[in-house]
Amino acid sequence: MKKVLAVGIFDGVHAGHQQIIAAAKIQGEVTVMTFDPHPTSVVAPERTPSQLMSTKDRIQFLKAAGASFVEVVNFTKEFSLLSPDQFIEDVLVGRFGAEHVVIGENFNFGHKAQGTPKYLSEVGPKYGFGVSIVKLQEDRGSTISSTRIRSLIIDGQIERANELLTRQFYLKGQVVHGEKRGREIGYPTANLGLHSLATIPADGVYAGWLSVGSSRWPAAISIGTNPTFPGVRGRQVEAYAIDQIDLELYDQDATVEFGFRLRDTLKFEKEIGASNVACIVIEPILGEGGFVVPCKGFLPGLAKFCKDNGIVFVADEVQTGFARTGDMFACEDESVIPDLIVTAKGIAAGMPLAGVTGRAEIMDSIHLSGLGGTYGGNPVACAAALGAIEVIEQDNLVARAKKIGEIMHQELTAMMKKYSIIGEVRGRGAMQAIELVKPGTNEPNPEALTAAIKYCVSKGVLILSAGTYANVIRLLPPLVIEEDLLRDGLAVLDEALASITA
Numbered sequence: 001m002k003k004v005l006a007v008g009i010f011d012g013v014h015a016g017h018q019q020i021i022a023a024a025k026i027q028g029e030v031t032v033m034t035f036d037p038h039p040t041s042v043v044a045p046e047r048t049p050s051q052l053m054s055t056k057d058r059i060q061f062l063k064a065a066g067a068s069f070v071e072v073v074n075f076t077k078e079f080s081l082l083s084p085d086q087f088i089e090d091v092l093v094g095r096f097g098a099e100h101v102v103i104g105e106n107f108n109f110g111h112k113a114q115g116t117p118k119y120l121s122e123v124g125p126k127y128g129f130g131v132s133i134v135k136l137q138e139d140r141g142s143t144i145s146s147t148r149i150r151s152l153i154i155d156g157q158i159e160r161a162n163e164l165l166t167r168q169f170y171l172k173g174q175v176v177h178g179e180k181r182g183r184e185i186g187y188p189t190a191n192l193g194l195h196s197l198a199t200i201p202a203d204g205v206y207a208g209w210l211s212v213g214s215s216r217w218p219a220a221i222s223i224g225t226n227p228t229f230p231g232v233r234g235r236q237v238e239a240y241a242i243d244q245i246d247l248e249l250y251d252q253d254a255t256v257e258f259g260f261r262l263r264d265t266l267k268f269e270k271e272i273g274a275s276n277v278a279c280i281v282i283e284p285i286l287g288e289g290g291f292v293v294p295c296k297g298f299l300p301g302l303a304k305f306c307k308d309n310g311i312v313f314v315a316d317e318v319q320t321g322f323a324r325t326g327d328m329f330a331c332e333d334e335s336v337i338p339d340l341i342v343t344a345k346g347i348a349a350g351m352p353l354a355g356v357t358g359r360a361e362i363m364d365s366i367h368l369s370g371l372g373g374t375y376g377g378n379p380v381a382c383a384a385a386l387g388a389i390e391v392i393e394q395d396n397l398v399a400r401a402k403k404i405g406e407i408m409h410q411e412l413t414a415m416m417k418k419y420s421i422i423g424e425v426r427g428r429g430a431m432q433a434i435e436l437v438k439p440g441t442n443e444p445n446p447e448a449l450t451a452a453i454k455y456c457v458s459k460g461v462l463i464l465s466a467g468t469y470a471n472v473i474r475l476l477p478p479l480v481i482e483e484d485l486l487r488d489g490l491a492v493l494d495e496a497l498a499s500i501t502a
Contacts, residue, residue, distance in 0.1 A: 001026030005098040006067070008107055009146070010034050012052035013061035014165050016104065016137040016144040021065045023134045031051040031096065032067040036057060043080050050150055050199040052165075070355070071096070084115030093127050102132045106145075110126070139164060156202030159256045166210065168257040171198055171237060175212070175249040188248050189238040192256060200237060205262045210239040211255040215336050217241035218442075221256055224265035279312035279340075284330035287319040289469035291433035291474050293426055299335040299336045306339075312362070314340040318354075322346035323392050323479055326402035326429030333428070349388040353381035353484065382456075397479040404430040404486065408475055411490045419497045421448050433466065433474045439501075444469035448500050455496035461489050 006024040010017045010032065025032040036055045041048040053061070059070045072090070073079070082090065087110045092098045101124065109115040121131040136143045137491075144164050151170055152161040161169050173192040190210060194200070203224035210219035219239040239256045241247060283298060286292035306313040315338035320330035324346060327333055331341070340358035347353050356371065363371075393398065409425060412434050416422040421438035436445040436452070449471050456463050466474040473493070477486055 003097055003099045004028040004030045004102060005033055005096050005100070006030055006090065007033045007092075007109075008104060009038060010058060010062060011038070011049075011146045012147065012149055012165055013058060013065055014144055014149055015139070017062075018065045018166065020102060020104055020134045021062070022130055026102075027100045027102065027130075027132065030067045030102075031069040031071060032062045032063070033071050033073060033096065035089075036072050037075055039075050039080065042075055042077055045146050048197070049147070050154075051195065051197045052146060052149060052153075052169070052199055057172075081111050083099055084119060086110070086165060087115060088120070088123065088127055088476060092129070096434070098129045100132065102134065105133050106143075113364075122359065126368055134354060147160050150199050153199050153201050155260050156204055158201055159206055159260050162258070168197075168259060169201075169404075170255050170256050170257040171200070172253065173198075173237075175252050175254050177250060182374075189240045190247075190254055190256075191237070192237045192254060194237060200235065201258060201261075203265045203468045205265065206258050206260065207262055208239070208259040209257040210241045211257070212252050213248055217244055219256065221258065222265065226296030242296055243293075258448070274309035274311060277309070279314050280306055281314040281342075283316045283318075283320065283432060284333075284336075285320050285325065285428060288466055290435065290472040291427050291431060293428055296334065299331065300334050303336050303338070312339045314338060314342065315447075316342045318342060318344045319476075322388070323397045323401050324429060324431050324476070326398060326405055330428070330480045347388065348381050348385040349391075351381040351384040353378065353385055355385075375460070392479075401430040401479050404477060404479065404481065407483065407486060408432040408490065410477075411487070411494075415497060416495055419501050421445055421497065421501060427475075430477060430479055431474075433472050435467065436471045436473065438468050444471035446470040449473060449499050452493070452496040455499055456492055459492045459495070461492040 004024045004027040006020055008017065008020065021030060021032065023382040035056075038049060038051075051138070055072060059072070065306070066271060092101060103117055103119065103120065105117055105146045107117060109120070117131075117133045121133060124131040136145070138144065142148060148163050149161050149169075152158075158169060171192060171194060173194045175190045184448055190212075201223055204222075206221040206223070208219055208221050210217050210221075219241050221237070221239045223235065223237050225235055237256065239254075240287065280302065282291075282299075282302065285294070303313050305311070315329070315331050315336070317329050317331070321341070321343045322345075324330075329341065331338055338358075339362060340356060342356055343355035344355070347355060348454070405428065408430070409427070409432060412422075412425045412432060416425050416434070420439040421436050422434050424435045425432070426435070427433050436448045437443055438445045444467070446469055449465055452473060453465065464474050464476070466472040477489070
């Protein structure tokens with residue numbers, strides 16, 4: 001088989017590099033010759049570029065792209081002084097015995113880059129090897145290059161960079177000790193110690209993944225100097241593994257992959273100012289947004305922030321209140337006491353009634369007739385509320401909600417193992433949900449949800465949709481539902497998912 005040599009730096013092993021290797025494979029068994037350190041760092045140290053990946057990873061990705069062997073040439077000052085002909089004679093022929101050489105159309109070689117692709121193709125036959133010059137691949141009118149990808153990443157255009165890389169851009173490093181601010185407010189983060197030449201995206205918040213060992217978790221990634229907190233500090237890359245508690249990752253090697261950019265890094269005091277905030281309203285568990293349960297410590301941390309800054313903390317318990325989550329109110333899960341609680345729905349077992357309950361100093365400060373609503377004080381609805389609360393207490397529906405939650409979570413988890421369209425099972429107590437995704441991805445699958453609803457309705461079971469992308473099935477069975485009926489309904493949902501994936 002012909003000895004084919006593909007030559008280049010190949011930092012990032014992006015789509016253009018993959019095209020060069022693919023062209024080389026047509027000629028025979030491919031050996032890739034790459035360089036370390038980057039030639040620019042030797043001939044013009046002041047212009048040393050950042051790295052898209054380590055040399056070790058470059059070797060791995062080059063082999064994954066089709067190279068049989070990868071040889072890393074130590075690029076020294078002496079090596080940079082080789083003339084074009086010396087490079088051909090001593091390296092391409094003498095060291096590698098190349099029978100065919102493949103390069104990109106922008107590859108120059110020899111002292112002061114005097115050797116051009118045209119020159120190599122002209123003299124190649126003289127030295128006994130053929131030459132293939134691969135036209136540079138373009139995307140949206142511009143050449144795909146490592147330089148372009150670095151610029152996109154540094155500008156925060158991570159999605160565009162990922163397109164050109166054909167994968168998620170990532171950073172690797174050891175988890176180092178930070179200021180533990182995240183741990184204090186319930187969001188412990190992994191702070192990454194990085195190589196001095198690492199290409200770091202623009203300051204901001206990103207969605208991605210954190211991997212340590214064999215574990216890989218969805219993550220929120222923050223890059224910046226933490227402007228919300230006082231003091232001077234350098235730029236940091238820190239990742240919070242979503243819904244993971246008490247992870248001990250210090251001194252372990254970690255990988256942070258970047259999926260897409262969410263927003264700029266904001267300083268609360270600068271952008272809004274605590275003195276300008278009257279209240280913060282939050283659902284203890286996100287309802288219409290898809291039954292998202294916050295991590296442990298978040299609500300207490302937010303409540304403390306409100307207290308420290310004189311901000312009224314309001315809990316919207318319209319969906320979560322009155323035993324739904326296995327506590328009378330969802331805030332009780334972490335002993336959070338809001339300044340105000342907003343309630344409705346379960347308060348009167350379906351009768352139209354809503355309420356606001358709060359600290360006496362707030363409630364008593366309202367002038368006469370200053371608090372009201374369409375259904376305020378309706379005597380029939382109030383009687384229904386008293387009756388509902390009595391049943392909750394007498395029948396111990398708080399404990400019943402926990403039992404319902406255990407049954408649903410067990411059955412839904414079993415479905416997730418069978419059906420790849422279920423991306424996540426989540427919830428608390430009798431408030432459970434499954435998120436539907438396109439198989440093998442995290443991409444929302446609203447079409448599957450529509451099909452599931454249609455099937456379930458045809459079998460006499462009503463299910464509700466939720467989520468930003470209408471791809472979440474939310475389950476809110478009555479707290480007095482019999483177990484056999486609950487399991488029958490879940491069995492129909494199982495059939496619906498089976499019919500979709502068949």
